[in-house]
Amino acid sequence: MIVEFEDAALLEIQGAIAYSEGQFGLGEALSRVIQNVVRMIANDPFRFREYKPGIRIVQLPRFPFYLVFSASENGQTVRFFALGHTSRRPGYWKSRI
Numbered sequence: 001m002i003v004e005f006e007d008a009a010l011l012e013i014q015g016a017i018a019y020s021e022g023q024f025g026l027g028e029a030l031s032r033v034i035q036n037v038v039r040m041i042a043n044d045p046f047r048f049r050e051y052k053p054g055i056r057i058v059q060l061p062r063f064p065f066y067l068v069f070s071a072s073e074n075g076q077t078v079r080f081f082a083l084g085h086t087s088r089r090p091g092y093w094k095s096r097i
Contacts, residue, residue, distance in 0.1 A: 001042045002077040006096060009068075012083040016065060026063075033060050037067060038080070045071035045078050055097055059086070068093055 005013075013034060021027025037060055041048065048056045051068070059066045068082040082093035 001075075003038060003042050004077065004079045006079070006081050008093075008096060009080045009082050016083055016085075020063075030060075030063055030065075033063060034067075034083075037061075041067070041069060041071075042078055045069070045075055055081075068097075070097070 017027045017031050017034075019027075020030045037058055041058060045056065048058045051057045054070050055068065056070065057066050057068055064086040066084050066086060067080055068084060069078055069080045071078050081096045084090075084093055
């Protein structure tokens with residue numbers, strides 16, 4: 001399985017982890033949750049709901065974030081486009097797809 005991240009998605013992940021650590025002391029916990037969800041997606045990307053054809057969204061447990069990704073037709077490559085916040089700037093990432 002190949003897992004790819006858009007540069008903007010990586011920046012959002014790093015920013016969310018840094019903010020969560022600085023404000024709440026939960027940066028490490030958020031990092032673990034993201035890693036676990038990415039691993040679950042990589043194992044079976046088609047089990048998650050489709051937002052629109054080819055684009056899927058997964059809500060993170062315990063945190064107000066979601067990951068936006070697509071998977072190749074054979075499921076061998078997963079590409080992450082964004083880490084969005086559930087209450088801020090809805091749909092800002094749509095131009096990346």
